Amino acid sequence: MKAHRDYRLTQLDELEAESIHIFREVAAEFEKPVIMFSGGKDSIVMLRLAQKAFYPARVPFPVLQVDTGYDFPEVLATRDGWVERLGARLIVASVEQAIADGVVIDDGKTSRNRLQIGTLLHAIEEHGFTAAFGGGRRDEEKARAKERVYSHRDEFGQWDPKNQRPELWSLYNGQLHEGEHMRIFPLSNWTELDIWHYLRQEQIEIPSIYFSHRRRVFERDGMLLTESDYNPLRAGEEASERQVRFRTVGDLTLTGCVESDADTFDAIIDEISVARLTERGATRGDDRFSEAAMEDRKKMGYF
Amino acid sequence: MDLLRFATAGSVDDGKSTLIGRLLMDSKAIFEDQLEAVETTSQNRGFDYTDLSLFTDGLRAEREQGITIDVAYRYFATPRRKFIIADTPGHVQYTRNMVTGSSTADLGLVLVDSRNGLTEQSRRHALILSLLRVPHVVLAVNKMDLVDYSQDVFRRIQDDFVSFSTKLDIPDLQIIPISALKGDNVVTRSENMPWYEGPSLMYHLENVQIAADRDLQDVRFPVQYVIRPQSDDFHDYRGYAGTVAGGVLKPGDEVMALPSGLTTTVAAIDLFDTEVEAAFPPMSVTVRLTDDVDISRGDMLCRVNNQPDVTQDVDARICWMATQPLRPGAKYLIKHTTRTVRTIVKEIQYQLDVNTLHRNQNVGELKLNEIGRVRFRTTQPLLTDTYERNRTTGSFVVIDPANGSTVAAGTIL
Structure with a gap:
């Protein structure tokens, strides 16, 4: 049995507890959540936290990956390993397919990264997802520093930074209207170093x-x-x-x-x-x- | 290493962004590419110094207007602690952002310009920190370099603040003279102010005791989610997942489930695939019970002889955050712990003047950024404590179901 000295948590324990709370809250309040998986270390930490949040039950959401067609084969291998371990359903939204279907337009100048946006929004709409977990961290970039844990998107999938809902205590507001969805950032308060310390602590693949x-x-x-x-x-x-x-x-x-x-x-x-x-x-x-x-x-x- | 969350607020000109820029830079949380971008921008604007405030001015709209418009979160770490800063703007119309930033803070940092002394904004910020029961407050008297590091100037501001704060509830106060621009008393003690014998700001942030701020007495476990794998390996597993809001919960403890009032015993507490000896705030765990009692999301586990109030009448202090004013008779949703219920506004008892602390009675409405005392009636009972006793079971948000927005933050009285 595990014991904590003086009833204290380390900062990694505290970040983990906060993220697990967010996963459970979304599972309880949203009809159709999905985990957006990029293959990167942050999205792998998300999978680990989701696994912990619902253990010994399965993670109650599918995993969505946007395949640019230009992904590293090592990343796809890790993805498949994780999906199998979690017993989760994998949905791949392909940029190639989106181009072929005319969902996004490849003008030869736009990067695959930009084309991912249209592909992703189309996948969210097509499957009717109401909440999509992303691995974004606030320490990454100045615009992210202001993003909420529950980040509201209108029916066009857009973020309005001037009209964000205030987020107080750990009371997240998940109210949505038809066609809207929520982006959920359970790693908001993690830094790059926190992620690496956690990967080491948990010995994560x-x-x-x-x-x-x-x-x-x-x-x-x-x-x-x-x-x-x-x-x-x-x-x-x-x-x-x-x-x-x-x-x-x-x-x-x-x-x-x-x-x-x-x-x-x-x-x-x-x-x-x-x-x-x-x-x-x-x-x-x-x-x-x-x-x-x-x-x-x-x-x-x-x- | 532990975690300290602190909230800052300050006016546009009192040097808050510069101070945060300096904390980030001196703790090496700023990288070369960020520093270069800021240096280039400073040069382009014709400054002969690096404008540290550019590190934290996030959104384009802010850069255009030259002000900070929302709560931004910053991160840095020293070998002793990790810090999360909730950085909020100070101008009058953004009380709601100060409330938001303070709601999770262990410590509040109020910044004043030594040339101006206490302003309406610094008083408002101190009041909000007190209302939100942020346990530690630091008043940083900034720009000491511009008043020749004068002890008299510092003393005057110190006396002013102490006499104002006696009307508030601030358990721990530290007042520090600094210069964010020059670095005096930010990380190292300043040689320019030998008359000041207290700690530097960074030393204080690293050493202030926060472990004792938690409530380890009153067991409160709001059930968030019921885990039932229904798999072959865990056929009979039924666990109640949630985040401990108060007290220490151990296997073998007798607990009561509210609102049903049924009593049972804790069989085990799971953290992923291991069992723990005890669960305490803010751990997220899964509790298994010895009896098969009917418990669902929104219920709460507590001790038989130490229970929260079970009530449909909520008397609270609220900060109104919507453009449409709050009026008696209006209907909203309240989200309190893991329970969301419908509510009607019964009465506005008073509106609090944040500058004079005067209670204006007989007001017909509460406007954006106003703070007041309000009575709500809910459709179903809530399991509440006073906010003074527990910041989790004593707080709630009000949601307007018409547009989904969060329109108020409430603390239960």
Whole structure:
């Protein structure tokens, strides 16, 4: 039997308790919730917390992944492992399919990340989901810092930052009208370091590309991108094999890696503790376009 | 390492964003790319210094107007503690944001400009912290560099605040002279103010005792969700999931379920796949009972000789947060712990003048950002304590079912 000294929780225990509370609250109050799964470490922590919230029962929601067609195979393997472990239903919304169906338009200039928005909103509407869990953290970005745990979306799936409901104590307001849905952010109060400390504490399986490995990469716009058929080399670019790891996982044509020897949770935590660049600024092409890039995408209905 | 949540509020000009920028920077919570972006913006605006406030001005609308319009959450950690800051704007129309930010805070940080002394806003903020029973308050007297680090100026503000705060309920108060811009007494003790013998702001934040603020006496366990796997391995498993709102609950304890009043015994307390010796606030656990009693979401476990009130008449202080005023006779929803019920506004007893603390009786309505005492009647009983006794079982929100918005925060009297 587990005991706590002096009836005190560590900050990780407290964050875990808060997130579990949010999962249960949503399960109790919403008709049709879904967990949005990106394959990244944050969404894996969400799955772990959901597992804890309902144990020994199954997680009472399906898992939704938006497949850009450009996902790392290691990420898809981890996803399948988790879905099997939880006994959850997996729904894949494919960007390719959405383009083929005319749900979103690929003009050759828009990144897959942007096309995910339309694909995601279509999937939510099609399945009639009323609540969608996302792995967003408030420490990631300035616009996120103001987002609620229960983030209301109108019938167009859009976020109105000036008209957010006040959120007090741990009393979440889940009232919805026809066609509206709620984005739920159970990791709102976690930081990047909290996530890594928790992954280490729980010894959680995450995609292998987070750990140091050999990979053929090339430089573009100051980022190290992975060599792949989806990402043809441009004039002057040259690929070489290096020892790297990823700090975030997304569309492989846009997600950069960093040179690193960190091959364990401990080594990664040491590395991050002294890192001087944010994970998004360092390795995500999609966040670098403008200072307000995230705010714009969020208003449109991004994760 | 534990967790301290604190709320700040301040006027546009009293240097709150600069102070937070400095706390983040000095605790290395700011990364190079963020710093570079802020330096570039500062240069573009023609400043000859790095405007630390740019770190925290989040949304585009705010950047355009040059003000902060909502509650923003910031995170930093030192080797001793992790901190969550609820950063709220100070201007008059945003009382509701101060209330929101304070609702979860262990500590409230009130900021004043040493040149102006106490303002209407700093008084309002102190009042809100007191109404929301934030156990620790810090008054930071900022911009001491602009008054030549004068002890007289500091003393005057200190005396003013102490005489105002005697009318309030502030269990622990610390007053610190600082300069957020220059860094005096923010992380390290200032050499410019040898007359000040107290801690630096960071030292105080790292060391203030918060463990004793929790209620470990009165057992309150609002049932949030019933877990019934109905699988082969856990055929007869029936667990009551929830977050402990008060007291310490242990296997073997006799408990009463409300509102039914049935008594039973705690068989085990589960945290995922392990059993725990005790559950206490704010743990999220699953309680199994020895008897098969009918309990569902919205019910509460407590002790036989220590129960909350079971009542349909709620007397509360509320902060009204909607543009449409509150009027007697109006119907809303109340969400209290895990129970949501319909309610009607019976009476507005008074409206509180947040500057003079005068109670204006015979008001016909409560307007946006006003605080008052209101009586509600609910369709079903709520299981309540006074907010003074328990911040979880003593608080609720009011929801307008017509548009789904949260229109008020209430603390039970």
